[in-house]
Amino acid sequence: MVANIISGKEIAKSIREEIKVKVDELKEKGITPGLAVVLVGEDPASQVYVRAKGKACDKLGIYSETTTLPAETGEDELLKLIEKLNADEKIHGILVQLPLPKHINETKVLMAIDPDKDVDGFHPVNVGRMLVGDECFLPCTPHGVQELLIRSGNDPEGKHVVVVGRSNIVGKPVAGILMQKKDGANATVTIAHSRTKNLTELTKCADIIVAAIGKPEFIKADMVKEGVVIIDVGVNQVGETPEGKRILKGDVDFEGVKEKASAITPVPGGVGPMTITMLMQNTVKSAQQKLGGA
Ligand code: L34
Secondary structure: OOOEEOOHHHHHHHHHHHHHHHHHHHHHOOOOOEEEEEEEOOOHHHHHHHHHHHHHHHHHOOEEEEEEEOOOOOHHHHHHHHHHHHHOOOOOEEEEOOOOOOOOOHHHHHHHOOHHHOOOOOOHHHHHHHHHOOOOOOOHHHHHHHHHHHHOOOOOOOOEEEEEOOOOOOHHHHHHHHOOOOOOOOOEEEEEOOOOOOHHHHHOOOOEEEEOOOOOOOEOHHHOOOOOEEEEOOOEEEEEOOOOOEEEEOOEOHHHHOOOOOEEOOOOOOHHHHHHHHHHHHHHHHHHHHHHHO
């Protein structure tokens, strides 16, 4: 079997068209959705992602402002900025790009964000709501994974999904979302991680694998069954072209695995563009909620 390539780029494009309609509707009602992005330090990958977020806002007519702070910024200063953004009427979504420098307490920072503006869905209140199945902002990458599955005709209902990775950003929440008793979910989910024994035994019986390990080409063809659906969340930089362009590899050995899988996402052009699109969606949702509540 040779896999269908699931283009995150194309699916993201069609969702962005849907979002654009909503932005225009809000604007007619006098509200421009607004996103504040905060980047501390100079991590090159973070810079790429933050720039892409600003650009996506521009394209959709969403107001955005990016604050870039030096790596030495104190926690207090960051918390003050968040307080200011919490109170800012123009801003419907606040995102603090992770990872933060070591001297800053990540949990403290995420907890300072108003849960009603937490478009990343990282605040413990939103994490809790998500797990309970209540209305909330779903975290962008996990929600993007779910949308990719649904829109590529691979509804996870009743399927065995093996999530490899247990991070708070991807592994844990993607498992929480896909196991919900809801349309587009209803999966049987197994979470595997670095301490899992006999990983291959698990991945071999997966109908769907969500790879979020952070190791380039970790999942090989001999670890998967024929016909598996692969969502590759990894974005590992493995080098640079002579022109200084990032060379990226996913967590899955694409060339090998695509010969066995029924469908697979590429890197780049898979989950990445979906993460940004779901962020746009949450920002618009936040603006709509404000309108509804006002
Ligand atoms: N607060 N921190 C917060 N929210 C997030 O949602 C993120 N994440 C992850 C890292 N830290 C975060 C992102 O934005 C990962 N992430 C992200 C966003 C976009 C892309 C990849 C990861 C993306 O656009 N990837 C492109 C390739 C771009 C490149 O690296 O050259 C792709 O096609 O995969």
